Amino acid sequence: MSIVARPKPRNLGKLMVSHVTVAHGGGGKAMKDLIDDVFVSAFDNDLLAPLEDQARLDLAALARHGDRLAFTTDGYVVDPLFFPGGDIGKLAICGTVNDLAVGGAVPLHLSCAVVIEEGMAVETLRAIARSMAATARAAGVSIVTGDTKVVPRGACDKIFITTTGIGVIRPGLEIGADRARPGDIVLVNGRLGDHGAAILCARGDMALQSPVESDCADLSGLIAALLAAVPGVRFMRDATRGGIATVLNELAAASRVAIEIDETATPIDEGVRGFCEILGLDPLYLANEGKIVIAVAPEDAAVALAALRAHPLGRDACAIGKVTAGEAGRVSMNTLFGGRRIVDMLVGEQLPRIC
Amino acid sequence: MSIVARPKPRNLGKLMVSHVTVAHGGGGKAMKDLIDDVFVSAFDNDLLAPLEDQARLDLAALARHGDRLAFTTDGYVVDPLFFPGGDIGKLAICGTVNDLAVGGAVPLHLSCAVVIEEGMAVETLRAIARSMAATARAAGVSIVTGDTKVVPRGACDKIFITTTGIGVIRPGLEIGADRARPGDIVLVNGRLGDHGAAILCARGDMALQSPVESDCADLSGLIAALLAAVPGVRFMRDATRGGIATVLNELAAASRVAIEIDETATPIDEGVRGFCEILGLDPLYLANEGKIVIAVAPEDAAVALAALRAHPLGRDACAIGKVTAGEAGRVSMNTLFGGRRIVDMLVGEQLPRIC
Structure with missing residues (x-):
């Protein structure tokens, strides 16, 4: 290596190499x-x-x-x-x-x-x-x-x-992880886990083919539409690394509330669900790059859902659960089979380099 | 790898591992x-x-x-x-x-x-x-x-x-690479090349010992003192990767002026100079992390220098050259021996990972 300047004709034009050095x-x-x-x-x-x-x-x-x-x-x-x-x-x-x-x-x-x-x-x-x-x-x-x-x-x-x-x-908007209140409704704007599943498949080391595409999207238009309809939204968070389980845990902890979600109401693509079953993954922890978890007051839920569904990135929006006055920080899911399980903060290893 | 949440007692305390996983x-x-x-x-x-x-x-x-x-x-x-x-x-x-x-x-x-x-x-x-x-x-x-x-x-x-x-x-400050004018004086706040020399020595692969320390410093206090004394400073730039040669070339090109510096006036630590001679390096291209190149109107130069020298990070400040109406974009140095050489933009390889 030399850092001595070698005089060279100027204005030679732009990059004339195929690889970065x-x-x-x-x-x-x-x-x-x-x-x-x-x-x-x-x-x-x-x-x-x-x-x-x-x-x-x-x-x-x-x-x-x-x-x-x-x-x-x-x-x-x-x-x-x-x-x-x-x-x-x-x-x-x-x-x-x-x-x-x-x-x-x-x-x-x-x-x-x-x-x-x-x-x-x-x-x-x-x-x-x-x-x-x-x-x-x-x-x-x-x-x-x-x-x-x-x-x-x-x-x-x-x-x-x-x-x-x-x-x-803008003035008046007050959105934060500490603002959820018992009775609030928890919404998502569509199917969960697509990004995580797409990246895992794309790596190829799972030897699985899947038609799942990442949901990677700019959500600012969807969010603007939601805020225009419901300026009093309590909380929004994009559910990236750690999936919606992580977001719900952060919300429950910061607001000192409990959150209950319903498995039957939680939208997951059939392909992603099958993929998770084969690999023993829980889709609640899979990364999303185009999904938000939203908490709104119960009286705002219908208007919020309508606003989300009117936008192309919110067509499959739905309510997945509610905020309760239960044990602060506890997130639980009512399962398909009528049971209830704790949805804890992710503790073990995650998938590296998912985003 | 598993991303299934393993329920675990909460509030276990903080990090209990010695290495990042x-x-x-x-x-x-x-x-x-x-x-x-x-x-x-x-x-x-x-x-x-x-x-x-x-x-x-x-x-x-x-x-x-x-x-x-x-x-x-x-x-x-x-x-x-x-x-x-x-x-x-x-x-x-x-x-x-x-x-x-x-x-x-x-x-x-x-x-x-x-x-x-x-x-x-x-x-x-x-x-x-x-x-x-x-x-x-x-x-x-x-x-x-x-x-x-x-x-x-x-x-x-x-x-x-x-x-x-x-x-x-603040209002009124207008500092930019396109603002140098013929007649302006070029200043630096101290000795050049210390960071580059210190990093090279610290890597150890040169098998050279040198007492040179990096000049890495927060210059905001020095700059505030300078701007208080001379609000009309035309240009400032910290001379990091590519050294002062790169900054002077960028200034000359953007302002469409020529710049002449004097080798005798350019402050370089004796240790750094010796180090450069042994390795065939040009200290004008060595990185700094606590040095700025400044251009001021000629009538402001004395006040600017005094303000710089009154600050601990500008004690060795000096004028190293001037802006001229010569060929736009050309930087040259009057050498120790009375000659003149072009100081071109760095063309070849530089030292990777210097900052």
């Missing part, structure tokens, strides 16, 4: 070309300032959306990078947009930091960047700043993406 | 314990809301600092994790705080997303989190939201950290 993470011309060619050209928007180390956003313009800034970050390490229903780029946008939206925020801007393994095909990187750009555009958010690191072969597996989002919450 | 990334109880024990306890602040997927920040409170939100992200993959003068945690805070400050923003809040390799010692993780917390506290910023992923052994090298920062820029 460590030079693309060096801070020099190769990195600038990679960023311009792959990311800046895909993310193209007025706020992106590739010449600066920071994006600048007018506070007055943000304040027109509401009174509180929501700020959230997530790293995406999913394996494989491309899977039925999505890819790491789509996931990295949807996941962070959803984390903003479930708190009641209008998602507005994202940052994107990537760690790339030396040797990655530039075409793969382009496909991921295009997927991020298209997903962001559809969600109405702009990717306004970023960072690129390249590590030597073997120091990371292909690519990790961290997106950080900012959005704005 | 994939279960710590699963979204369940192990992950919650790891986050509570290692990160939440270290980062402790009023805005941190571990029960929610997002932090919420009052827009009116932000607007008291200025009129524009600055937003920046960086991934940190430095190897080794601990080095003379710093560690990946300190670096992940200082680097992002500095990226905010060089644009004129008051750094306020950070997010922190980590990707951890299975098998990492929990004590190492704690040391990194403590370092992040102490550095953030000293810089006056709060870490308000985060994310934790664990990948199987071999899928990443120990730990990668992505921090994203928000700050606010």
